[in-house]
Amino acid sequence: MTDVRAAILADLPAVQDVDRSLDQRVSEKSVIKHAIEGGRVAVALDGDELSGYLRWEWFWDRVPLCVFVRVRPSHQRTGLGRALYAHVEADLARRGCDFWLSSTEETNDRSLRFHRALGFRLVGALSDLGQDSREIFMRKDLAQ
Numbered sequence: 743m744t745d746v747r748a749a750i751l752a753d754l755p756a757v758q759d760v761d762r763s764l765d766q767r768v769s770e771k772s773v774i775k776h777a778i779e780g781g782r783v784a785v786a787l788d789g790d791e792l793s794g795y796l797r798w799e800w801f802w803d804r805v806p807l808c809v810f811v812r813v814r815p816s817h818q819r820t821g822l823g824r825a826l827y828a829h830v831e832a833d834l835a836r837r838g839c840d841f842w843l844s845s846t847e848e849t850n851d852r853s854l855r856f857h858r859a860l861g862f863r864l865v866g867a868l869s870d871l872g873q874d875s876r877e878i879f880m881r882k883d884l885a886q
């Protein structure tokens with residue numbers, strides 16, 4: 743059964759393991775720790791296994807921005823990404839946020855489809871970020 747909750751410090755190694763499962767650069771321990779302590783990491787569990795996580799940060803000190811949403815390949819397309827967003831969006835609405843942002847590489851078709859399915863709309867793109875493709879930014883209004 744899937745459970746989504748705020749991350750605790752004990753989740754840190756498993757969060758890094760999700761990065762490894764996707765062959766992504768592993769986030770620095772100190773950065774994850776800071777985010778967990780600030781209540782900005784949610785984790786999805788399948789039984790005892792931490793199968794995905796979402797980390798967000800403040801943009802301009804007042805606009806939440808999803809930094810990473812990552813689900814282990816073995817657990818993709820089973821609703822974990824959607825459940826992580828729902829959990830964080832409820833938290834952000836409680837904090838009084840009207841909307842939030844997320845971003846993804848222009849070539850990440852799966853992620854673009856995912857964000858579209860969850861109600862995000864494109865608000866712009868940045869180039870010259872040291873990656874092969876543009877970074878697409880998306881916005882979603884939050885129900886109060």
Ligand SMILES: CC(C)(COP(=O)(O)OP(=O)(O)OC[C@H]1O[C@@H](n2cnc3c(N)ncnc32)[C@H](O)[C@@H]1OP(=O)(O)O)[C@@H](O)C(=O)NCCC(=O)NCCS
Nearest residue numbers: 810811812813818819820821822823824852853855856859
């Ligand atoms: C993008 C990602 C987070 C999606 O998470 P997920 O748990 O697999 O997604 P969900 O199962 O919650 O899917 C929710 C909806 O998104 C859409 N979606 C998700 N994966 C899709 C795919 N491969 N193709 C088309 N649509 C997709 C569907 O509409 C889906 O709803 P449905 O299954 O009822 O049709 C996951 O694929 C992932 O971790 N990818 C690698 C990391 C990444 O690219 N992160 C995003 C940039 S930071």
